[in-house]
Amino acid sequence: MLFRSLMILFVVEALFCGYFLFQRAARPEPVLPETRLMDPLFVEDIQPLVAQVKKNNAPYDWMQLGEALLGQGYYSHAELCFGQVAELVPESRLAESRIAYCLERTGRTEQSTDKYLELLATTDQSREGDRERMQIRYEIGRNYLREEQTEAAEAIFRENLGFLPARYQLAKLLIRSDRVNEALPLIEESIQRVPRSLKFRELELQAHRKTDNTESFHQCALELERAQHSVPLHPGSNFIEPFRLQYGIDRRVEEFNKRLAGGSLDELAGELEQLLALLGERPTTHHPIFLMRLVEVDRQRKRPERMRETIQQLNNMRINNAEILLYRAQALGMLGDWNQARVLAQRAALMSKDPELHQSVSEILEQAGQGAEGKTERALALRLKAMQAYRANQLNDAEELIEKSIELNPEDAHAWYDRGMIRLALERAEAARADFASCLQRNPRHGRARAQLERNGVK
Numbered sequence: 001m002l003f004r005s006l007m008i009l010f011v012v013e014a015l016f017c018g019y020f021l022f023q024r025a026a027r028p029e030p031v032l033p034e035t036r037l038m039d040p041l042f043v044e045d046i047q048p049l050v051a052q053v054k055k056n057n058a059p060y061d062w063m064q065l066g067e068a069l070l071g072q073g074y075y076s077h078a079e080l081c082f083g084q085v086a087e088l089v090p091e092s093r094l095a096e097s098r099i100a101y102c103l104e105r106t107g108r109t110e111q112s113t114d115k116y117l118e119l120l121a122t123t124d125q126s127r128e129g130d131r132e133r134m135q136i137r138y139e140i141g142r143n144y145l146r147e148e149q150t151e152a153a154e155a156i157f158r159e160n161l162g163f164l165p166a167r168y169q170l171a172k173l174l175i176r177s178d179r180v181n182e183a184l185p186l187i188e189e190s191i192q193r194v195p196r197s198l199k200f201r202e203l204e205l206q207a208h209r210k211t212d213n214t215e216s217f218h219q220c221a222l223e224l225e226r227a228q229h230s231v232p233l234h235p236g237s238n239f240i241e242p243f244r245l246q247y248g249i250d251r252r253v254e255e256f257n258k259r260l261a262g263g264s265l266d267e268l269a270g271e272l273e274q275l276l277a278l279l280g281e282r283p284t285t286h287h288p289i290f291l292m293r294l295v296e297v298d299r300q301r302k303r304p305e306r307m308r309e310t311i312q313q314l315n316n317m318r319i320n321n322a323e324i325l326l327y328r329a330q331a332l333g334m335l336g337d338w339n340q341a342r343v344l345a346q347r348a349a350l351m352s353k354d355p356e357l358h359q360s361v362s363e364i365l366e367q368a369g370q371g372a373e374g375k376t377e378r379a380l381a382l383r384l385k386a387m388q389a390y391r392a393n394q395l396n397d398a399e400e401l402i403e404k405s406i407e408l409n410p411e412d413a414h415a416w417y418d419r420g421m422i423r424l425a426l427e428r429a430e431a432a433r434a435d436f437a438s439c440l441q442r443n444p445r446h447g448r449a450r451a452q453l454e455r456n457g458v459k
Helices: 002-026 040-056 059-071 075-088 093-105 109-121 127-146 150-158 164-176 180-193 198-209 214-225 240-244 248-259 265-279 286-300 304-316 322-334 338-350 355-367 371-391 395-408 413-425 429-442 447-455
Strands: none
Touching: 040 059, 040 248, 059 075, 059 093, 059 240, 075 093, 093 109, 093 127, 109 127, 127 150, 127 164, 150 164, 164 180, 164 198, 180 198, 198 214, 214 413, 248 265, 265 286, 286 304, 286 322, 304 322, 322 338, 322 355, 338 355, 338 371, 355 371, 371 395, 371 413, 395 413, 413 429, 413 447, 429 447
């Protein structure tokens, strides 16, 4: 009797263990990109996610692994992970929408559209459902555009006029098909909602270019100059950014950025060197960024020889822009070679419209004994800052800055023109006309100033 009981217990345990082993063996293995093609730091970061998937086969773990792969652009591999979520939780709309996105990103737009249409048909009637429907319709419209099905794209964008990106795409289609009179009211309504929209102002300018209304065209060009807000044309991709920042080298960069405000210069330099060591010789866009930051940290530490070593590394990567020229000039200045520093600083000034760079150039010129040239550069820095304020619609600040620029360099014709534009925006037409006239006194060939005077009734 005891023997029989033991045998039954043994068989039950064997069956249970066999079932457990079968279940483990039947679990799908995550399919990953080849390790040699991945950032080693990303490989390191996702190992715990891979281990969790293998251990638990749980929807949350598959979703987390899929989102990590998605953030790095491995769309096909991410799609397989989201597919496992959909198998384990068939009602998961999030998994289905992620799959639709991956299909779109890998060129399978027809399958992506089918998936989006299934999701569209099952949205609820809540406010959240309304937002989801707008987003889905927009993604379907973009798929139609990729397939050059312009009529289908136009139809679905017309169904989605509450969504600004859809209004933009519809207006763009109307302009391309020479239906400017239909496009303009749509653009104007959109601009009322987003008055300083860069994208809609660009469309407005394109539309007026096709008409004979010269005055409207010029007015639109002025408004475009101060437009800043951009309609997000790929809102469906915004969700990827957090996933990118959670893994690999991007995670290290984010951690470094958070410490920028509080760390000492020596600590920051050490961390940058560690990041560069982690990158090794692999080609990556992060490499020159870290090197540029290291040059700036060493500038603040007053380490000119270190600066020159790092600048040489950037030059070896064929990077030699205005900012690097300025750093070379600053390093030479620290070493006492102000004459060569002046030459490099002036070359940098010719390559940039960054006001901060011109301010630094003015300081180098003054240190090199070129006071008059330094004063001219300071005036230019103030003029460039004034125009930044003008484009940001901070008109009073812009006027104050441009007046300081004119005080320093009253012979700069551009400064008088810029003050005229600022005063036009302030609706002070008489003062603006006087500035345009002053510009022409200093440079009779300044075409834009002459055009402004003619447009405002002065020949």
